[in-house]
Amino acid sequence: MTEPSPAPTLEQDGLIGLRKLVQFARGHGAAEFEAAFPAPGLVLGQYIAQRTVEEAPASKVGRFKTFKASSLDLLRYVDRVGFVAKRPGSAFPDSVFIGRTATNDVILDVQSVSKLHGRFEEQDGTWYFTDTNSSLGTWLNGRRLQPASRYALASSDDLRIGPDLVALFLLSHELHHFVASRS
Numbered sequence: 001m002t003e004p005s006p007a008p009t010l011e012q013d014g015l016i017g018l019r020k021l022v023q024f025a026r027g028h029g030a031a032e033f034e035a036a037f038p039a040p041g042l043v044l045g046q047y048i049a050q051r052t053v054e055e056a057p058a059s060k061v062g063r064f065k066t067f068k069a070s071s072l073d074l075l076r077y078v079d080r081v082g083f084v085a086k087r088p089g090s091a092f093p094d095s096v097f098i099g100r101t102a103t104n105d106v107i108l109d110v111q112s113v114s115k116l117h118g119r120f121e122e123q124d125g126t127w128y129f130t131d132t133n134s135s136l137g138t139w140l141n142g143r144r145l146q147p148a149s150r151y152a153l154a155s156s157d158d159l160r161i162g163p164d165l166v167a168l169f170l171l172s173h174e175l176h177h178f179v180a181s182r183s
Helices: 018-026 030-036 048-052 069-077 172-180
Strands: 015-017 041-044 053-055 065-067 080-083 096-099 118-123 126-131 138-140 150-153 157-161 165-170
Touching: 015 018, 018 030, 018 080, 018 172, 030 172, 041 172, 126 138, 165 172
Parallel strands: none
Antiparallel strands: 015 080, 041 080, 041 165, 053 065, 096 118, 118 126, 126 150, 138 157, 157 165
């Protein structure tokens, strides 16, 4: 009998490939998955390709699709997952920060994401998001958020961070279901 594989580790930017989570979920039950990844997940890239790929004129390239030049830096986030969790040594123990710089807990190194874009907080079992006066804004389920206002999050909410990057917010048990059902 083989021993179960250990949980995959996060990369330096605090993200992990969706494929690694799928492989882990297939070999482990929901309780083991939630123990390894207790924090909510931000599934990135589900919509990036839809938003950034456009049909090139058929007369120029046939049926190939092309990427907009401004969107190429987004491709590294296709099928990646970030966790709403503190990184070791980060400041502000009650908030999880997301932004472009290495001082954030979740790092999204994309020009359309502000250096300190927003923060997550958990209170009495409910997760909240606050846009920290980002340059290009944040949207929750298609509605633009007012800066410095706190908004409650529900599992399966779409959180658009700047104009280009969309994340699916999933609580741990729903993240397990999401990744376990992927082929």
